Amino acid sequence: MSLNPKWTPMRWRCGPIAAAQSSTTGEPGGRENAGSRKTAEEWTDPALLHLLDETPINCLLVDWAAGGEADAAQQKALLPLIEAGRGNGISFVGRVTAKEGLFAIASAGRAAGLEALLLSGPVSTPLALPTIAVFARDKVDWKQVTSIFALNGNVWPGAEMPGGSQRANAPDTAPAGPTQDPWVDSNGWVAPLARCMVPGKTLWLEVDPPASAKMSPTERYFLTMADARASGCRWIIDLDEPMRAALARHTPESAAAWNRIAAMSAFFDKHPQWAECDSVGVLTVVSDFSGDNAAMSNEVLHLLQRLHVPFTVADRARPLAPRIASKQAVLWVDDAEPTAEQHRLLMQFVEQGGMVIAPKYWGPKGIAPQQYDWLFDYNIYPLGKGKIVAATGGFTDPFQLDRDTHLLVGRKHDPFRLFNPGTTGCFIGSATAARQDVVQVLNYNAPQPVDWLTLWVNHAASAATLWSIDNSRPLKCVPQNDGTSFDLPPVAVYFAVEIERRA
Amino acid sequence: MMANCSRREFLASMAAGVYMTSSRLLKGQEAPAGRVAIGLCPEYNRQIVEVLSKLFDQLGGLEKLVRGKTVAVKINMTGPATARLRYIPQGITFWSNPQVIGATVYLLGRAGARRIRIVESAWATTEPLEEFMIEAGWDPRAMQNAAPLVEFKNTNFLGAYKTYATFMVPHGGLLFTGYDMNRAYRECDVFVSLAKLKVHSVAGITLSMKNCFGNIPCTIYSEDAPVDEPALEPVSGRQLMHVGNRQPPKSAPPAVNLNAPKEGGYRIPRAVADIVAARPVDLAVIDGVYTMNGTEIPDPRHVHNWLHPGLLIAGSNCVSTDAVAMALMGFDPMADRGTAPFEASDSMLHLAEDLGVGTRDMSRIDVAGPPIEEVRFDIRHPAASVVAPENSSF
Structure with missing residues (x-):
């Protein structure tokens, strides 16, 4: 039994542990939330696994042991789900926050059909299951990371646009960060660091959706996924409680949003080479x-x-x-x-x-x-x-x-520039052998689109293709004195530009 | 009456009084008129040198103006270097074109200028002007090689100097009694304003006069400036000048009237008139080969057309030059607030005329070149927008 780097992980919040968490942390003040409790119960139903049909999601993270009274009930409630999922080729990873009894926890997990455990930090003694170590992203012990490892403490990507009382007079303004542009939250720098520190290992990011009474916009899920995938790691897909509740009740809106999220994941799986490009720059x-x-x-x-x-x-x-x-x-x-x-x-x-x-x-x-x-x-x-x-x-x-x-x-050494960048972020990589560059552009103010973007690269390009989640089309190359410009369409969340270098 | 008035407010009120007296006096006098030359220049190519050379000859020649002198050329690179109208380089939409700058530098050098300084207050940075140009996609070496001694100065902060130069406005000023600027604007014998022919969202137009709004540094004239002294670095634009939400640092000359309207249409034209009165323009050059309409800087909230007037304009008086440029854009240079292009603003030309800088009265301006009627275009309602060629050479 070993960790599979091709796993596309999703956090499957369900059972008594999730119910206990949602009743204490899901709402400000930790008040009792009967709806969340019900949702956590509903998601233990193997029938909901149909959501994974024809999606690339092949690995579910389930709460396995929190070190409390709910552990036994949790593990019991998960058994039908694990059995049904394994029958459909789904791998299960148990999420363990308990500090003691890991050996017994792992043995029980193995017997139940788990394929790995996700634990806080490394373990010193061998367990019955391979482990995925989780670190706080600013306290990673790079010598201890496992072949798949996860980081928590990440941000929900986006441009900070608070409404509410603080900015009631200017709802369309954002707080300026030290960048002088609106402050942007992104995890995009983490994966390049991990690639250097532990080459060949697979990084997962834990990013919790913000607590909210409404479903987060689909675009924000897309942004969170793109922020991770464009930089070369995977987001552990995690749905907010309203969306999980709506999916359990089969609402059309939630089904459409879910299909979109699955399509996003499939889109990135079709372009694995983008995440493997070499870094550029001097x-x-x-x-x-x-x-x-x-x-x-x-x-x-x-x-x-x-x-x-x-x-x-x-x-x-x-x-x-x-x-x-x-x-x-x-x-x-x-x-x-x-x-x-x-x-x-x-x-x-x-x-x-x-x-x-x-x-x-x-x-x-x-x-x-x-x-x-x-x-x-x-x-x-x-x-x-x-x-x-x-x-x-x-x-x-x-x-x-x-x-x-x-x-x-x-x-003068800039390999690329983005004009009118606004709240966009950019990931550029180069596949030298293929004479190809890839520029992935993300709009952190999604779903409000950014318009008037122009991309410039410092070399002559012979062709370019614009990729969005739904389609692709050739992009006109505009030669300029010192490189090539591309007039880009408005970006709602994400697109990629593949650029062929002129021979 | 002055019991609760600070020394700063007292000085300001005194200055306002001086202006009110002197401006009334000035209205009885005629502001000077300068010659203005118009040239047809279809493209940004080698023809620019010929056209500009002819324009300068029509003004009486550059040599007697610049031989042996230090010349500062204030170009227009307003806004961040990353602002663009689509993929069209800034120099053919809303900035002075680098080829026009290069040709002007070349002609200044050929006329015997001892030292030429290209000056501009680069947006929110202390980086060298050359770096700002590179970020925008320009090659500053082309300009540097156009004459024997060419320097670049980012005037948005102190730079290599130890102090700012204070330019007091003759007759007391309209908005401020004076303005602190980088010393490059003092350490020049000849000051050239090399502007773009374009419109402005508040002030109506932005030509050789409004280009000088960029003379003043954002270490002093931005809302992020400290209270007492200038900032070390500029971090934002000149919102303070637009809306008057605060005063500049106490080290700078005070406002004429602390209760002046906090409205861009009042403040911007007065600041511009003050600045060109305090730091006179010796030669105005306006690049109208290509331009855009809508606003002075690309803004997704506005519709912009890329336009091709094919014009270069030069004059020895900035008010008169801007008056001719206004006429070419399809506006009446005598227009005042309420009439296009000054629907939301006072006329900076009128205010500068009242300060005695120059006349906007076309009947008094000697215009060389093709008749205005033949080359006039409607910048707001162009007959056609320019479409970028498939293989643009820009």
């Missing part, structure tokens, strides 16, 4: 992304993503050479200085024309620093054909650091 971000460094280095990645600056991630503990080959700049985030070997490599990189940006200077002695009058907080040390840029007061503000980095590296 910047490598180096950190150990752990401990005290995690907060700064994670946010640096997050905001680079938001600023549409492509980057490659490098783990400070691994060989640096392959991660900085063919790059123009290295952002060394941590206060810790490089090892002797890393120092030698980085000095060689600088002397050949590269740039290293660091929180303090650790280059050769005797070089007089220079300053740019537009960049107040850095000393620039020329060395060979390149330079070392050292912050005069360390790195303090990740957004400012990212902006400064983009400027220091220079916009």
Whole structure:
């Protein structure tokens, strides 16, 4: 029995544990919610498995043990569901939040037909079932991750657009983040980090839909899925309570929404190569992304993503050479200085024309620093054909650091630009052998569409295809002096542009 | 009467009094008229140099204006570098075109300018102007190579200087008594406003005068500026100037009237008139080869047409030059609030005329080039919108 990286997971909230959770956490104040309790019971009904027919969803996460009195009833209630699901080729993963008795819990799970357990963090002793370790995304122990692992503490993607009393006078405005555009919540930076830290392992994201009395718009589910899939990981599909209730009652609206969600998942499964593209751009971000460094280095990645600056991630503990080959700049985030070997490599990189940006200077002695009058907080040390840029007061503000980095590296190295970007986010990858680039554009203000988008890439393109969930069509390439522009249609949630490079 | 009045308010009220007296005096005088030249220029190509050269000759020649001098050329790159009308580069819709800038720089250099500075207040950033251009898809090297000594200055913050330069408005000012600007606007012998021919959603038009609204830095004239001193970095636009929801830092010259209407149609034209009176324009150049209508910057809430007037305009007086440009756009330069294009705004031309900057009276303006009637177009209701060619060379 082993973990299957091709699983498309879904959280199947049902049974006494889910009922107990919904009655205490589903509503502000934790008041009793009879409707939620009923929904949790209804979802133990194997008949609801028909929802999975002809969908790519092949793995259900069910609550298995929470360490309370409800565990036995939960496991009993799940048996018919597991049996019916396994008969239809569905795999079941038991979600365990209990801290003790894991051996017995795993044995019981195996006997019931579970194929794995999803546990908080790693386990030290072998269990009867393979495990999927869950970490808080800012406290990942990268050495302990399992072949499939999950992160929690993620955000429900979107542009923050609060209505209500705070902004009753301006309901169409959003709070500005440090990006000066409306603040966007995204998990898109997590997967590139995971690919670097634990290559070859499969990342799942736990993202809970917000508690609400109404079904979340389908577009927000699409956005959450696209935010994960475009960046190269999988969202554990999770429906809000109103939608689960409506599906149990077979309402047409919920059925339409569900079909749409299933179609979205199928769409991404048809394009697995997009998630496997190489990163583009000239910047490598180096950190150990752990401990005290995690907060700064994670946010640096997050905001680079938001600023549409492509980057490659490098783990400070691994060989640096392959991660900085063919790059123009290295952002060394941590206060810790490089090892002797890393120092030698980085000095060689600088002397050949590269740039290293660091929180303090650790280059050769005797070089007089220079300053740019537009960049107040850095000393620039020329060395060979390149330079070392050292912050005069360390790195303090990740957004400012990212902006400064983009400027220091220079916009002339941008592989792509998005004009009139608004609340959009962008994921770009390159399949070098196929001479193909893929740009995936997400609108974080879904369902309100973003219009007037123009995509520019820094090379001559021979053809381009616009992919949406429903269809594809050729996209006109508009040659320009220094690349190619594409006039894009309004984006409601997501589309992808496949670009063929001219030979 | 002044018991509850701060020194700042006292100074402001004094300045307002001076203006009211002097402006009444000015109305009895005639504002100067400058010559304006119109050239036909169908495309952004090498012909631009010939057309501009002819225009400048018709104005009396560049050499006597710029030989041995430092020339600042204020271009128009309003808004973020990522704003665009579809895939059409900004330089042929709502920004000064880089080829027109390059041709102007070349001609200034050929006429003997000692140093040419391309200046603009890049949106919400301290990045070098060259980087801002690159972000927009321009190649600044082409402009840099057009004359012997060409520099770029982002004037939206202090830059390399230690202090801002204060430009007091003659006769006391209409909105503020004076304006603090980057010293690049003082350290020049000749100031050129190189604008786009286009409309403005509030002020009606934005031509060589309104282009100078961008002289003032957002470290001072934005609502995010500190109370006492300028900010180190600009982080937003000039909303403070539009709506008057607060005053600039105390280090800047004060408002003429703290109770002035908080309305863009009142404030913007007055600020523009003040600025061109305080920092006079020595040469106005307006790029109308291609343009767009609707608003001054692409806005999905408006309908925009991409237009092809095929015109370049130059003049020695910015008010007169803008008057001719208005006439070419199908407007009456003598129009005032309530009449197109000033439905929601006072006329910046009228206000500047009252300040003695220049006349908008077409009967007093010497116009060289084709008759206006022959090249006039209706910018609001164009006969046809330009469709981008399949293989655009832009």
